[in-house]
Amino acid sequence: MSAPLTVRVLTLFPEMFPGPLGLSLSGKALERGDWALETLDIRSFASDKHRSVDDTPFGGGAGMVMRPDVVDAALTAARPDEGRVIYLSPRGRPLDQELVRGLATEKTVVLLCGRYEGVDQRVLDAHEVEEVSLGDFVLSGGEPAALALIDAMVRLLPGVMGNDSSAEEESFTAGLLEYPHFTRPAVWQGQDGVPRPVPDILVSGHHAKVHAWRTAEAERITRERRPDLWRKYLAAKSTSARGLD
Numbered sequence: 001m002s003a004p005l006t007v008r009v010l011t012l013f014p015e016m017f018p019g020p021l022g023l024s025l026s027g028k029a030l031e032r033g034d035w036a037l038e039t040l041d042i043r044s045f046a047s048d049k050h051r052s053v054d055d056t057p058f059g060g061g062a063g064m065v066m067r068p069d070v071v072d073a074a075l076t077a078a079r080p081d082e083g084r085v086i087y088l089s090p091r092g093r094p095l096d097q098e099l100v101r102g103l104a105t106e107k108t109v110v111l112l113c114g115r116y117e118g119v120d121q122r123v124l125d126a127h128e129v130e131e132v133s134l135g136d137f138v139l140s141g142g143e144p145a146a147l148a149l150i151d152a153m154v155r156l157l158p159g160v161m162g163n164d165s166s167a168e169e170e171s172f173t174a175g176l177l178e179y180p181h182f183t184r185p186a187v188w189q190g191q192d193g194v195p196r197p198v199p200d201i202l203v204s205g206h207h208a209k210v211h212a213w214r215t216a217e218a219e220r221i222t223r224e225r226r227p228d229l230w231r232k233y234l235a236a237k238s239t240s241a242r243g244l245d
Contacts, residue, residue: 003036011113014039045073063117083108088142092131097172104156113142175233179214
């Protein structure tokens with residue numbers, strides 16, 4: 001039986017995989033066959049004796065650009081009949097939980113990891129590749145971003161986390177950042193000597209009040225730390241309220 005999700009990574013450094021994905025939840029799920037990982041070495045698709053994968057950019061400028069013919073051959077070999085092809089790029093759509101949830105439902109996801117100054121635009125256009133960014137910063141290559149994206153997808157697969165309710169209460173699931181967590185001891189004193197008790201409501205045993213407190217805390221944290229998410233959350237609540245009128 002085939003795995004529910006196959007992730008195919010195109011990279012110049014296949015030895016970087018599975019890396020941390022071979023450990024913890026994702027590693028156990030990989031061993032069980034809950035998902036499958038395949039790596040293709042882009043350099044193996046080079047046709048010259050030096051196995052060249054890059055060349056100088058037209059128009060001048062610093063750095064090198066990955067060649068369209070080499071990347072095209074790799075994508076053609078890797079691309080499934082159906083599924084999505086993602087190029088990890090700082091200029092792409094920001095990665096968010098909504099995108100992760102959609103990718104986790106695919107049978108096959110192909111991830112293209114660029115290096116140098118990037119990939120020739122023509123091959124991205126020819127294959128209708130989606131560009132996705134891990135954030136507003138630049139990495140040496142797409143591999144670390146691919147590892148993060150794969151981890152986010154795999155943990156949403158059925159049975160991977162064990163307790164599906166954990167995923168339902170995480171950050172971004174309801175458009176909010178997650179509320180604070182506490183565990184034993186009930187009163188903890190750090191190196192500064194200040195005793196810090198758990199909020200009383202969490203030891204009250206009153207589930208409805210606990211739920212209300214957690215929601216209020218999630219809203220407060222989102223409002224303070226991510227005003228962009230807070231605006232989206234308020235807009236969604238307003239739309240939902242109008243729909244009930």
